[in-house]
Amino acid sequence: MSTLERRARERDKDENTITVVGAGPSGLACANVLARSGRRVVVREWHAEVGSRFHGDFQGLENWSSEEDVLDGLRAAGIDPNFDHVPISEGAVFDAEGKEHRVRSNRPLYYLVRRGNGSGTIDRALLTQAMAAGADVRFSDRVGTVVGRSVLAGGPRAADAIAVGYVFETDMADGDWLVLDNWLAPLGYAYLLIHGGQGTVASCMFSGFKQQEQHVQRTLSFFRDKVGLAMRNPRRFGGFANFRLPRAAVQGGHPVVGEQAGFQDALAGFGLRYALHSGVLAARSIIDGADYEGLWRRQLGPSLRIGITNRFLFNAVGPIGWKVAIRSLSTGDAGQTLRRFYSPSLVNRLLFPIAQLRYRRVLRDPSCDHRDCGCVWCEHGRDAATVPDCGPGSGRGSQSRGGVSWKSSI
Numbered sequence: 001m002s003t004l005e006r007r008a009r010e011r012d013k014d015e016n017t018i019t020v021v022g023a024g025p026s027g028l029a030c031a032n033v034l035a036r037s038g039r040r041v042v043v044r045e046w047h048a049e050v051g052s053r054f055h056g057d058f059q060g061l062e063n064w065s066s067e068e069d070v071l072d073g074l075r076a077a078g079i080d081p082n083f084d085h086v087p088i089s090e091g092a093v094f095d096a097e098g099k100e101h102r103v104r105s106n107r108p109l110y111y112l113v114r115r116g117n118g119s120g121t122i123d124r125a126l127l128t129q130a131m132a133a134g135a136d137v138r139f140s141d142r143v144g145t146v147v148g149r150s151v152l153a154g155g156p157r158a159a160d161a162i163a164v165g166y167v168f169e170t171d172m173a174d175g176d177w178l179v180l181d182n183w184l185a186p187l188g189y190a191y192l193l194i195h196g197g198q199g200t201v202a203s204c205m206f207s208g209f210k211q212q213e214q215h216v217q218r219t220l221s222f223f224r225d226k227v228g229l230a231m232r233n234p235r236r237f238g239g240f241a242n243f244r245l246p247r248a249a250v251q252g253g254h255p256v257v258g259e260q261a262g263f264q265d266a267l268a269g270f271g272l273r274y275a276l277h278s279g280v281l282a283a284r285s286i287i288d289g290a291d292y293e294g295l296w297r298r299q300l301g302p303s304l305r306i307g308i309t310n311r312f313l314f315n316a317v318g319p320i321g322w323k324v325a326i327r328s329l330s331t332g333d334a335g336q337t338l339r340r341f342y343s344p345s346l347v348n349r350l351l352f353p354i355a356q357l358r359y360r361r362v363l364r365d366p367s368c369d370h371r372d373c374g375c376v377w378c379e380h381g382r383d384a385a386t387v388p389d390c391g392p393g394s395g396r397g398s399q400s401r402g403g404v405s406w407k408s409s410i
Ligand SMILES: Cc1cc2nc3c(=O)[nH]c(=O)nc-3n(C[C@H](O)[C@H](O)[C@H](O)COP(=O)(O)OP(=O)(O)OC[C@H]3O[C@@H](n4cnc5c(N)ncnc54)[C@H](O)[C@@H]3O)c2cc1C
Pocket: 021, 022, 023, 024, 025, 026, 027, 044, 045, 046, 047, 051, 052, 053, 058, 059, 060, 061, 062, 141, 142, 143, 144, 153, 154, 155, 156, 163, 164, 238, 239, 240, 241, 257, 258, 259, 260, 264, 269, 270, 271, 272, 273, 275, 391, 392, 393
């Protein structure tokens, strides 16, 4: 370690410095709010650039689950949604028999955003804002042990769902298509998103990971047949997602945010909004001296529980139930129907205790040997003040400290 690096580390131990581990949306949102409040913030990012888990692929910033528009929520938190975003209010959903249903909403169902390091991506915009606010962002800086006041924003720890497909260029017209069919995406969905000559096509699987290649090939041929999918310069991409209702999202006294805490809509596998929101909550808890546990439980807990119950129902009703759901979405305002589906209800309350059984158990994270471990899922080290080497980079198939290849688990 050079003298400069050693001095920087010493400064980081300073009581007034807050270290954010991970420069994903959750970490950067947190850093942004903290830095704007005048705190000294150091963001330590494992990889050499922002958004390295992503590849210029389109994602949806969810806007269907609440009355408040997600972009207004960001503005209210002081985050400028100055990344490229396209409001999507309609699209097509195919059922398992290949029948197309149009869905429409009076307000955007989601905002199409791009992920990765490129200009206009949400990742780059959040990075630029955090740095402009004064955050010191350090790349290629993998954290083994946290020192001093920290926020843990390291992303997913296990794969509850995976998405695999291609990003590409195309002459196709803009559009968005979704398919609910186990043949293409077991217990998940296949999707095709086209905008401005760029496209993303993928199978998002909640099961059957080992047959991922078959699902991707079936997804491609489905979209070729149904909508004339034509890809130029296709580049493969893939990733994994993790969702839990954590028993605690404070680890060794440090708030845990975003997907590292398991914050994600368990039905759709949408975690961006939760990542941003939880990052802001963690920052506020530090600035105002408020209890982060209480904040996330009040503000995120209800919708996380509904997501888990919705996932349980989705798995239970199967393709026939999905067909009924698609029909109800395609008649009337799809946004309103979805908001009802995401509102607290008696059914939800009654089913939650059963639904959560699946998402409560301690995760078996093959990248971690659970010895002296601080994993938020892991009973052993809930109060540990260290973050050991059990990071999500193993999701790329690398060898972890425990010597277990991530890939071997799926
Ligand atoms: C293929 C795919 C498609 C998706 N589509 C959608 C979608 O359409 N809509 C949606 O809402 N969500 C979607 N998601 C989920 C969404 O991408 C995540 O929920 C979101 O990125 C979580 O943000 P985060 O900040 O918690 O974690 P991440 O974005 O994973 O960021 C964590 C960061 O921490 C860094 N890090 C980890 N460990 C360390 C360490 N020890 N030291 C330093 N740095 C570390 C990582 O390198 C990474 O940069 C998708 C996910 C995938 C994989």
